[in-house]
Amino acid sequence: MSWAAHEFENYFLQKHTGLKVSFLGIVLGALAPDLFTKSFVYAAANPAAFHRGWPGVGPTHSLIFGVLFATIVLAITRSRSWALGILIGQWAHVLTDFADTAGTMPFFPFSTEPVTVSMWQHAASQGRYGDAAAYYSSLGGVWDFFWFVMVMVFAWRTLRRSYFRTTVVPADPRVWGWIGRTFRLNEPGLLLLYRGFLFYGLARMSSWFLYARLDAKTPFQPVWAGPDYVDGVDLSDAGWQEVVIRTSIGGVLFFGFLWVCWRLFIRRLWDRGYDPPGVERGTGFGVAFGE
Amino acid sequence: MSPEPGAGGGRDRPPAPNEGTVSLAAQLAAVALLIALGYFFKSIFLNWLVGPLFVLFVLVVIPRSAHWARVRFFGTAPR
Numbered sequence: 193m194s195w196a197a198h199e200f201e202n203y204f205l206q207k208h209t210g211l212k213v214s215f216l217g218i219v220l221g222a223l224a225p226d227l228f229t230k231s232f233v234y235a236a237a238n239p240a241a242f243h244r245g246w247p248g249v250g251p252t253h254s255l256i257f258g259v260l261f262a263t264i265v266l267a268i269t270r271s272r273s274w275a276l277g278i279l280i281g282q283w284a285h286v287l288t289d290f291a292d293t294a295g296t297m298p299f300f301p302f303s304t305e306p307v308t309v310s311m312w313q314h315a316a317s318q319g320r321y322g323d324a325a326a327y328y329s330s331l332g333g334v335w336d337f338f339w340f341v342m343v344m345v346f347a348w349r350t351l352r353r354s355y356f357r358t359t360v361v362p363a364d365p366r367v368w369g370w371i372g373r374t375f376r377l378n379e380p381g382l383l384l385l386y387r388g389f390l391f392y393g394l395a396r397m398s399s400w401f402l403y404a405r406l407d408a409k410t411p412f413q414p415v416w417a418g419p420d421y422v423d424g425v426d427l428s429d430a431g432w433q434e435v436v437i438r439t440s441i442g443g444v445l446f447f448g449f450l451w452v453c454w455r456l457f458i459r460r461l462w463d464r465g466y467d468p469p470g471v472e473r474g475t476g477f478g479v480a481f482g483e
Numbered sequence: 484m485s486p487e488p489g490a491g492g493g494r495d496r497p498p499a500p501n502e503g504t505v506s507l508a509a510q511l512a513a514v515a516l517l518i519a520l521g522y523f524f525k526s527i528f529l530n531w532l533v534g535p536l537f538v539l540f541v542l543v544v545i546p547r548s549a550h551w552a553r554v555r556f557f558g559t560a561p562r
Binding site: 321 | 518527
């Protein structure tokens with residue numbers, strides 16, 4: 193699993209979605225897979241299988257969960273910006289979690305084959321503290337730092353007050369306005385709330401890294417599939433060819449299912465949805481990305 | 484008939500920009516405090532619930548609440 197990367201990625205996505213997607217929607221989407229499940233993962237008999245497999249809560253880390261969540265939000269709120277934000281945030285979480293040894297089932301239920309590149313060990317079996325120490329002793333911690341650097345180098349403008357005022361708020365004026373009025377926050381307060389996930393990610397990455405080095409004293413092994421003191425996790429005994437074939441079939445069925453759902457009811461929900469004032473959507477990826 | 488959503492009605496009104504900023508130094512100090520608290524306490528409350536809101540709490544909500552309490556109970560004028 194990834195830790196602070198899920199916070200940092202949101203700002204990078206924000207840079208590419210601009211006015212077209214709600215930042216708060218992206219945040220909620222990125223949090224959704226772990227929001228109601230993470231606490232139970234550490235108590236499970238087989239944490240990795242429970243977290244990412246089926247039976248278990250693995251479907252929360254599948255693309256269809258994002259589609260379902262976004263569709264429900266679109267039906268209830270009619271906000272296209274929020275629906276797209278949740279979809280993009282949740283899909284980013286699924287794609288990011290490919291990188292640990294447990295992987296994710298992107299095309300569940302059409303394929304229950306976990307897809308992984310095994311960059312670092314899924315170490316939930318070590319308990320919460322042990323998981324953190326293992327993650328920040330592996331390439332996982334480097335992955336977090338990579339996304340922090342990506343934000344600070346390529347998306348630093350998204351952190352500016354002027355960007356918040358001209359892009360983030362106009363993309364979602366109703367919710368930012370509601371937060372401001374309800375909690376009596378002026379613009380500096382809302383700006384801190386917006387930046388909060390970056391600060392949180394930075395603090396989380398730093399404090400757990402310090403914990404791993406100074407307290408747990410786990411060996412720092414930023415090598416592929418590290419750290420080696422954690423027992424390997426493999427949720428499938430399939431070879432890579434079998435994974436490719438099953439995942440390809442699952443992908444075709446998933447996107448076919450998505451097309452049928454679009455034709456049957458999602459398009460109708462989309463058509464009756466609304467955009468914030470001044471937002472003009474393009475076609476294809478231009479619906480959510482680009483200015 | 485309800486007004487068209489997103490058409491610029493009252494509910495879509497963005498928050499008014501007010502004066503005042505929070506300095507970068509104060510923000511960095513709050514992050515350093517969060518790192519220290521995270522290192523020593525590691526509670527779920529601190530991590531999952533307060534974590535993303537920590538800077539807002541420390542730099543805005545708590546000082547403002549303390550200010551209101553001081554005015555209300557002690558009658559101290561704002562600085």
